[in-house]
Amino acid sequence: MGVLTDYFxxxxxxxVVRALELTGGARPEFGEASEGAFDGVMAKGVDPGVLLGQxxxxxRAEPWRVDLVEDAAVWPTTPQPGPDxxxxxxxxxxxxxxxxELDDAARDALAxxxxxxxxxxxxxxxxxxEWHGADPADLLPLAEDLIALARRARTAGERLYCWICL
Known part of the structure; x- marks a missing residue:
């Protein structure tokens, strides 16, 4: 079982919440901007904190650290239970x-x-x-897609989001 991650x-x-309420939290549609459809990139397994952070x-040519990409929960909208x-x-x-929702510093670094x-x-x-010896040539298209998405987001004055599902 893998973790599905999509960036938009x-x-x-x-x-984002309005769109997710319409679908019950289902993966956002990617395509032309409309109610519930977003400009996005499928990036299976690229979590915000670790792999996107790396x-x-x-x-940035700096060491990775766990808090390099800051994010804040947007969905679900119910109160999050405490640790117990x-x-x-x-x-x-x-x-x-x-x-x-990812911080603008991460978006801007990519852009x-x-x-x-x-x-x-x-x-x-x-x-x-976490890439287990992946070939950089295989990762280049994904990185270019994420960078292009960040550039479009910044140009439009928008934020980056990550949808995560098990």
Whole structure:
């Protein structure tokens, strides 16, 4: 079982919540901007904190750290239980999906990388243990898609979001 992660851009958390309320939290549609459809990238297994954070670190040429990409929960909208619960089988915080809003610093790091520096950053990104020795050439298209999405988000004055499902 893998973790599904999709990144998309939206004008704000309220627009994301409205779209997710229409679908019960289902994966947002990607395509032309309309109610419930977003400009996005499917990035299976690229979680915001670790793998996206390692791409941001590679772009910035700095060490990765767990708090490099800050994110805040947007979905589910029910109050999150404390560490001791109450948890139940049907609690959306246990079952997902989850959506987080990424900080603008991560978006901007992706958006600002020069095109001629992308291959070197991806080569460094491929060294992450979580990639298990992946070939940088295989990761380059995904990195380019994430960078292009961040550029479009910044140009539009929008935020980046990550939809996560088990």
């Amino acid at each position: 851009r939206a004008p704000g958390a309220a627009a 791409l941001v670190a590679a772009i 619960g109450p948890w139940s089988e049907d609690d959306p915080w246990s079952t997902g999906p989850w959506v987080t 600002e990388v020069r095109d001629d520096r992308i291959p070197a950053a991806v080569a460094r990104w491929a060294e992450a243990a």
